Amino acid sequence: MKDFLSTLGIKEKNAGTSTGVNYIENTSTNLITSHTPSDGSEIASVYETSKEDYEQVVKASQEAFKEWRMMPAPQRGEIVRQIGLKLREYKEPLGKLVSYEMGKIYQEGLGEVQEMIDICDFAVGQSRMLYGKTMHSERPQHRMYEQWHPLGPVGIISAFNFPVAVYSWNAMIAAICGDTVIWKGSEKTPLCSVAVQNIIGEVLKENDVPEGVFGMITGGREVGEWMTTDGRIPLISATGSIPMGKQVGKTVAARLGKTILELGGNNAIIISKEADLEMAIRAIVFGAVGTAGQRCTSTRRLIIHEDVYDELKDRLVNIYKSINIGDPLDSDTLVGPLIDQDAVDAMQNALKKVEAEGGSVVCGGDVLENLEGHYVKPAICEVENHYEIVQHETFAPILYLIKYSELDEAIELHNGVVQGLSSSMFTLNMREMERFLSHAGSDCGIANINIGTSGAEIGGAFGGEKETGGGRESGSDAWKAYMRRQTNTINWGDELPLAQGIEFDV
Numbered sequence: 001m002k003d004f005l006s007t008l009g010i011k012e013k014n015a016g017t018s019t020g021v022n023y024i025e026n027t028s029t030n031l032i033t034s035h036t037p038s039d040g041s042e043i044a045s046v047y048e049t050s051k052e053d054y055e056q057v058v059k060a061s062q063e064a065f066k067e068w069r070m071m072p073a074p075q076r077g078e079i080v081r082q083i084g085l086k087l088r089e090y091k092e093p094l095g096k097l098v099s100y101e102m103g104k105i106y107q108e109g110l111g112e113v114q115e116m117i118d119i120c121d122f123a124v125g126q127s128r129m130l131y132g133k134t135m136h137s138e139r140p141q142h143r144m145y146e147q148w149h150p151l152g153p154v155g156i157i158s159a160f161n162f163p164v165a166v167y168s169w170n171a172m173i174a175a176i177c178g179d180t181v182i183w184k185g186s187e188k189t190p191l192c193s194v195a196v197q198n199i200i201g202e203v204l205k206e207n208d209v210p211e212g213v214f215g216m217i218t219g220g221r222e223v224g225e226w227m228t229t230d231g232r233i234p235l236i237s238a239t240g241s242i243p244m245g246k247q248v249g250k251t252v253a254a255r256l257g258k259t260i261l262e263l264g265g266n267n268a269i270i271i272s273k274e275a276d277l278e279m280a281i282r283a284i285v286f287g288a289v290g291t292a293g294q295r296c297t298s299t300r301r302l303i304i305h306e307d308v309y310d311e312l313k314d315r316l317v318n319i320y321k322s323i324n325i326g327d328p329l330d331s332d333t334l335v336g337p338l339i340d341q342d343a344v345d346a347m348q349n350a351l352k353k354v355e356a357e358g359g360s361v362v363c364g365g366d367v368l369e370n371l372e373g374h375y376v377k378p379a380i381c382e383v384e385n386h387y388e389i390v391q392h393e394t395f396a397p398i399l400y401l402i403k404y405s406e407l408d409e410a411i412e413l414h415n416g417v418v419q420g421l422s423s424s425m426f427t428l429n430m431r432e433m434e435r436f437l438s439h440a441g442s443d444c445g446i447a448n449i450n451i452g453t454s455g456a457e458i459g460g461a462f463g464g465e466k467e468t469g470g471g472r473e474s475g476s477d478a479w480k481a482y483m484r485r486q487t488n489t490i491n492w493g494d495e496l497p498l499a500q501g502i503e504f505d506v
């Protein structure tokens with residue numbers, strides 16, 4: 001048994017209840033077994049949430065909401081501050097578990113926990129800044145203002161690739177806003193969810209806060225559908241694929257609920273002939289092979305000026321040859337395994353399609369059969385942007401190279417996909433840079449200059465346009481999506497003038 005598992009309260013064989021809390025007696029008998037993608041071996045199992053348990057979690061969330069919303073926001077911030085401190089204590093074991101259960105390298109596992117800590121710090125400050133505006137009324141002796149109220153239980157559906165950080169962007173902001181949360185993590189990484197519940201649970205206990213403030217359920221699509229169809233959950237924040245998001249969006253819209261959707265990306269970097277290639281190469285490699293290409297912000301397309309195309313291609317191919325692939329917990333490894341066999345198959349299929357459509361695989365793409373687990377060599381392909389396969393997000397390390405000659409053409413290619421999450425341009429030319437960031441430039445939610453597409457900081461609003469779903473999470477004023485706005489007008493005079501000067505004498 002690995003030490004970090006017991007430190008995080010993960011028991012061998014059965015890691016605990018499906019809800020990660022003590023107030024619910026588990027009624028389910030279905031087990032979800034978690035395997036490490038690093039060698040395919042079993043880690044531990046978690047019960048799938050039964051409908052009965054689900055009902056209890058929602059009721060506990062509704063009950064806790066009544067108390068939590070009445071606590072002053074800065075006091076809620078204090079609880080989140082303590083969660084941030086607790087996460088600092090558990091950073092190493094939790095980072096290891098993320099790496100072991102999801103397959104990203106340990107450095108990135110630590111980075112994920114750091115992202116949780118950062119959003120806690122941000123949320124603490126935000127808890128004193130849930131600002132509403134005041135307006136000048138058109139009527140004498142009237143005052144108008146707006147205020148923000150919490151929504152209620154917020155449903156969070158998160159994906160395997162960021163098993164802890166994306167949850168915390170939502171949960172910590174929702175919590176300071178006065179909402180309670182119900183979290184369904186991916187059924188591929190249930191132990192990460194249990195570990196986070198255990199850490200947060202310690203803080204709740206120490207402060208006598210009801211456990212229902214941070215609820216959790218475990219399961220797959222069916223359990224997710226209980227949430228999306230449930231009118232008691234006013235907001236669903238979902239991270240995942242575009243097809244999944246379309247389903248969630250439709251279901252929640254049918255009951256006029258709110259959504260925050262953070263779906264697939266097809267992120268590109270434009271490499272100008274005036275780019276600093278040294279810097280560009282480092283950003284490209286991190287963006288394309290980091291997390292084995294399984295970030296929604298992973299770099300999938302490179303749109304390269306014809307003058308530097310051959311040089312850049314050769315240099316990337318050379319670097320790809322020397323990338324260390326292997327055990328994600330080994331400090332020499334840069335690329336760990338893919339999450340499962342389906343991901344390996346999807347990558348192989350994508351590479352076949354590249355060739356069938358007239359493109360070529362320049363390097364990589366092999367499955368490393370000699371290693372236990374789901375290891376592949378990151379691939380570089382030469383393609384045209386309009387290929388059907390290039391239009392899709394394949395959650396694997398495939399980097400598509402596309403050539404351009406004029407900047408207008410590059411931007412058109414860049415925007416010529418259905419997704420709109422992250423984007424970047426490498427150039428030292430300020431005219432090119434400003435053009436890329438202008439109204440007529442990148443159509444994505446995130447647009448960077450001289451840094452890659454992945455690895456966003458929590459302080460900015462995170463999300464994308466078009467089929468990426470339009471939602472924004474994390475920093476800036478993304479907190480507003482977790483609250484309801486109320487406009488208040490108060491008449492402190494002794495007359496009752498009507499707006500728009502209407503006369504209505506009775």
Ligand code: UN1
Nearest residue numbers: 162295296297454455456
């Ligand atoms: C995701 O892949 O769903 O910007 C989130 C990044 C990370 C978050 C990615 N901070 O790459």
